[in-house]
Amino acid sequence: MQLQEQKLEYLEDEFLHKFPLLNNIDDDLLLTPKNIANLIGVHEETVRRWCRKGYVKSVSPFGRYKIQGTDFKAFAFQWYCNKII
Amino acid sequence: MNEESKFLSRNQAAKSCGITGRCFNYLINQEPFNKYLMTEDNNNILVNSDVIPLISDYYGTHIASFHYYNSIPEYIPASRVAQMLNISYRELIVEIDSGKWSGMYVMTPKCVPPPEDLFDIKFNYFFLRSEILKGKYNTIESIGKNQNIISVTQLQLYKRRGLLPQPEHLKHTNLYDENEIIELLPSLKVKTNEEFAEKTSDSITSANDLLNLSQQKKISKYIDYRSKGGVVNYNGYTSKYQVANKEESLKAMKAKLSSAFVLIISGRCGIEEDFHKNPLHKNKTPETFNPDVFDLLSIRVEDSFYITSKRKGKTLINYYHQLKAFYYYLLDELEEEALDDPNDFRLFSKQKRNIEKFLNQFPKRDIDLKDSEINHKIKTFLTREQMVLVKQLILEDVRSNNSIKYATMWQLASTTGVRPQEFHKLEISHFHLDSDGYLLTDNDGWGLLSLPAEIAKQERSPSHPIYHTPIPRDTVKQLNQYISRLYMRQGEHIPKGKGYLFRKNDALPFYRYKKPIHFGFINRLRSRLDFIDDASKQDFIFKASRHSLNNTIMRTYINTDTSLNGSIKQTAADHQLRHKPAKSVGEEYYMADIGKEQYYQVLDATINFPWDLEELRKWEENMGYRIPEAINIENIMLNEVFDEETKELQEQLLMIEEQLQKLKEKPKSMTEQQWIASRQQLIKIKNSIN
Numbered sequence: 151m152q153l154q155e156q157k158l159e160y161l162e163d164e165f166l167h168k169f170p171l172l173n174n175i176d177d178d179l180l181l182t183p184k185n186i187a188n189l190i191g192v193h194e195e196t197v198r199r200w201c202r203k204g205y206v207k208s209v210s211p212f213g214r215y216k217i218q219g220t221d222f223k224a225f226a227f228q229w230y231c232n233k234i235i
Numbered sequence: 236m237n238e239e240s241k242f243l244s245r246n247q248a249a250k251s252c253g254i255t256g257r258c259f260n261y262l263i264n265q266e267p268f269n270k271y272l273m274t275e276d277n278n279n280i281l282v283n284s285d286v287i288p289l290i291s292d293y294y295g296t297h298i299a300s301f302h303y304y305n306s307i308p309e310y311i312p313a314s315r316v317a318q319m320l321n322i323s324y325r326e327l328i329v330e331i332d333s334g335k336w337s338g339m340y341v342m343t344p345k346c347v348p349p350p351e352d353l354f355d356i357k358f359n360y361f362f363l364r365s366e367i368l369k370g371k372y373n374t375i376e377s378i379g380k381n382q383n384i385i386s387v388t389q390l391q392l393y394k395r396r397g398l399l400p401q402p403e404h405l406k407h408t409n410l411y412d413e414n415e416i417i418e419l420l421p422s423l424k425v426k427t428n429e430e431f432a433e434k435t436s437d438s439i440t441s442a443n444d445l446l447n448l449s450q451q452k453k454i455s456k457y458i459d460y461r462s463k464g465g466v467v468n469y470n471g472y473t474s475k476y477q478v479a480n481k482e483e484s485l486k487a488m489k490a491k492l493s494s495a496f497v498l499i500i501s502g503r504c505g506i507e508e509d510f511h512k513n514p515l516h517k518n519k520t521p522e523t524f525n526p527d528v529f530d531l532l533s534i535r536v537e538d539s540f541y542i543t544s545k546r547k548g549k550t551l552i553n554y555y556h557q558l559k560a561f562y563y564y565l566l567d568e569l570e571e572e573a574l575d576d577p578n579d580f581r582l583f584s585k586q587k588r589n590i591e592k593f594l595n596q597f598p599k600r601d602i603d604l605k606d607s608e609i610n611h612k613i614k615t616f617l618t619r620e621q622m623v624l625v626k627q628l629i630l631e632d633v634r635s636n637n638s639i640k641y642a643t644m645w646q647l648a649s650t651t652g653v654r655p656q657e658f659h660k661l662e663i664s665h666f667h668l669d670s671d672g673y674l675l676t677d678n679d680g681w682g683l684l685s686l687p688a689e690i691a692k693q694e695r696s697p698s699h700p701i702y703h704t705p706i707p708r709d710t711v712k713q714l715n716q717y718i719s720r721l722y723m724r725q726g727e728h729i730p731k732g733k734g735y736l737f738r739k740n741d742a743l744p745f746y747r748y749k750k751p752i753h754f755g756f757i758n759r760l761r762s763r764l765d766f767i768d769d770a771s772k773q774d775f776i777f778k779a780s781r782h783s784l785n786n787t788i789m790r791t792y793i794n795t796d797t798s799l800n801g802s803i804k805q806t807a808a809d810h811q812l813r814h815k816p817a818k819s820v821g822e823e824y825y826m827a828d829i830g831k832e833q834y835y836q837v838l839d840a841t842i843n844f845p846w847d848l849e850e851l852r853k854w855e856e857n858m859g860y861r862i863p864e865a866i867n868i869e870n871i872m873l874n875e876v877f878d879e880e881t882k883e884l885q886e887q888l889l890m891i892e893e894q895l896q897k898l899k900e901k902p903k904s905m906t907e908q909q910w911i912a913s914r915q916q917l918i919k920i921k922n923s924i925n
Contacts (some may be wrong), residue, residue: 174911176918180900188907 158231165230172226179219180209186222200225242273242281251284252291261348262290265357293346300343304361310341313360316367321408328356339366372402372410381413384726384742385420398423417726425746428739432749442493442511447526450496457564458489469563479693483750491557495542496529502541503528509545532565532586539596548608555597562590612774617783619855621766622649623846628763629756640737641756643717648780650710650842651684652812655777659748660690661736663718667703672722672731673715680708681835681843686813696813702834704811707843784842785812793840794859803829807837884924891921 166173171189175181181189183197200206201215206225209216243251249259262268263282271286304310311319317327330336342358349356375394379387393399400419402412443451461467462485467474478484497511504523511520529538542554566587573583598604617625622645629635629642647653653661667683669675674682684704688697698704706714722731724741734744737752754777761772788808793799799807802822806829809816818826844854855861895917901910 171911174915176911176914178895178899179911179914182901185901185907185910189911 161231162227165227169226172223175219175223177218177220177223181217181219181222183215183217186217241284243284245280245282248282248284248287251287252294254291254294258294258347259290262294262346268293297344298346301346301359304341304343304359309364310361311364311367313340313362316362319367319372319408319410321406324353328360331360336362339363373413374409375399375411378411378413378416382417382726384417384724390416393423393427398426417728421743421746424740424743428746441490442497443489445497445500445511445520445524445526446493450526450529450531453531453565454489454492454561457492457561458485460564461485461488467560467564467567469567472559472563474560474563477694479695488557491554492561495554495558496531498542498545499534499538500524500526500529502538532569532590534562534590534593536589536592536596539593543596548604548610549601551598552600552604555594555599558597559594562594566590612776613771614782615767615771615775615779616786617767617779619787619844619851620848622780622783622787623848623851624766625760625764626846627848628760632756632759634759635756637741639717639720641754643713644737644752644754645777645780646710646713646846647706648777649784650707651704652781652784653684653686654692654781655754656751657686657690657692658737658752659735659750661686663721663732663734663736665690665736666706666714668732673718674706674711676708676711679835679839680711682706682711682714691813698813699810702810702831704813705835705838707838709844709846713846781812788837788841791841791860793837795840796836799833799837799840803833804837804841807834810834811838811842888921888924891917891924895921 183194183201186192186197187194197206197217198215201208201217205228206217207221209218245260245263246256248263249256252259263272263286268286268290271283273281273283275281305312313327313331314324317324320327322330331340340360340362342360345357345359348354373381375390376387379385379390390399399411399416401408401410443454446454461474461478462481464477466476478488494511498509501508501510501524504521504525506521506523508521510524543551546554566583569583569586573579601609626642626645626649629645630638632638632641635641644658648655648658663672665685665687667675667685676682682705684698684706686698686704688694691697718736721734721736721738721741721744725734725744726742729744735747737748738744739746739748757775757777761775764772764775767775785808788804788811793804806816808814810829840858845851852861856863895914898910898914898917901907905913
């Protein structure tokens, strides 16, 4: 267990180092699907799909999708881990 | 006689002895020295030198003892004793010789010649002070100093007014029989107090005295009827079955009725001025005032205007209720008499009609009054801290003559809810006392007060029959401090634990205020209450203590046991304030009273606080009623004095916080990258300031 945790910590550091843009997003930010699309170059609808499917946490279950900075970073980190592990 | 002895002149002999010629001459003429005297043929007197050492020795011994007794305060010279007893020195000596004073004095032989008229007295007498004044005779100053119950100044005042009795043989001296004076003091104080009261309050002629005999008789008859428990039942109106606090209520009833009739008579006589209320016109009844112009039964509608034009608001409602009961009593009697004769009955009907019309002119309830006629008062509810501050202000009041008494009143009312009008009848024995006459406490420091119904409001608001009225720890301390002072001032001859708690005079335990206590110290306090707003300051009254007590209990959210916050707290507050709890049928008949433990828990969490500002702060922090100052940002911002630099930084920090809040979502004018970069910059600055 300890090893796993150490590995994750290492990965997190590496991830933030590799992607300075994500590192600059602070935890309290409120991002719309459009903001994310513009930042990382995916389609807005893709971001909405992530929200719908629950991959990424949004602030409210209804209304417009809004994602907190911290949740977006967690999602991106998850994605990064799945890819390389 | 020795053969070698020489003969010397008296002067030479005195010089050899080392004493004055006058003293030597006196001594040599006394026995046994006079046998050493020789008279020559030419009338020259010579002294045998053998006597010189004898006289020298004799003089040395006795003059030393004379100076000794003269200098120490335990002994009084006979001459002073004679003055104190108002007899001559010789008379005293005769009494000494007769053995009257035996054992009370010491005597030394005289070495100095006395005055000619007292030449036969051969001794100096010194009386033992303790014997001569043995609990009997003493000077005013000493009596004042010995006794705690009265000051020297007060005694001197009594003396000047000739109120202090003096034994016949001590007339014109400064000596008084101490025991007699002490026994007399209480009655003297009562006498002077009453004389003063008569001078001040009763100097205005009472309204009742201004009426004529028949009017007075009718009013007295009615008051007598009510005092015996008589009920007025007429025309659908029934008066109360019992008059509560008869002594005061009946007096007020009489005064109110008399005052109404005086106003009517003044009106009928054409006197505009409200003369008998005007203190500048004490005892000056206008010449035109004639009570005979008015008969109680000949009242008309117009008479009501003489009252309504000079009084207003709730006073009129009060007049109405008193007059209604009185007139219905009169009508009830009249109707009975008039029933037999149709003519009488016709007259009666006319009078009844007039009286009804007269009474109808008065406002009957608050709704009948205009809003401007009702005197709205702002009630003040104090926090715990403010209650303690008020106590401190009372203690600091320099114009107060008995600050501890007033502070005790305030604290007692703030924690047990004793009503202002109940104070003057409250006795020490109403508290649960120990054998020394101080308040008995349980393990947690709670004392108990059993306020009986007789002295309570309307005679129907006593303490709880089982739980009584608990007194918090700090109030018990304050009461004990006050009581110990009372015991000291009233003297030891009065048993402890008896008498009124708040007395007109501390030394007179059984002499109480005749009227409810007037809290003059609150008037002086008002301008100093900086913590309440100006409008409330004007209306601040002593009863704010009781208001604040209920408010404190009800508005405190008890954190320690949240189940207490509902009806239990409500009932506990009602018990403490001696209110009848408002209950539904279910609560009244099918639910038990709150337990003693719950009652004490509520009181402990709400009013058992320390009466010291610093300790109160800690207590409130501890109980969770106050945010500790260390994390109270508002307090830091407001109270602490920052230097300029820190202030600037604080302002910067606030601005950054505001901007960050604005930039939480992307403004339209920025791209995503700009937005994130600007936020990052702000966060960096914020961190550097912190």
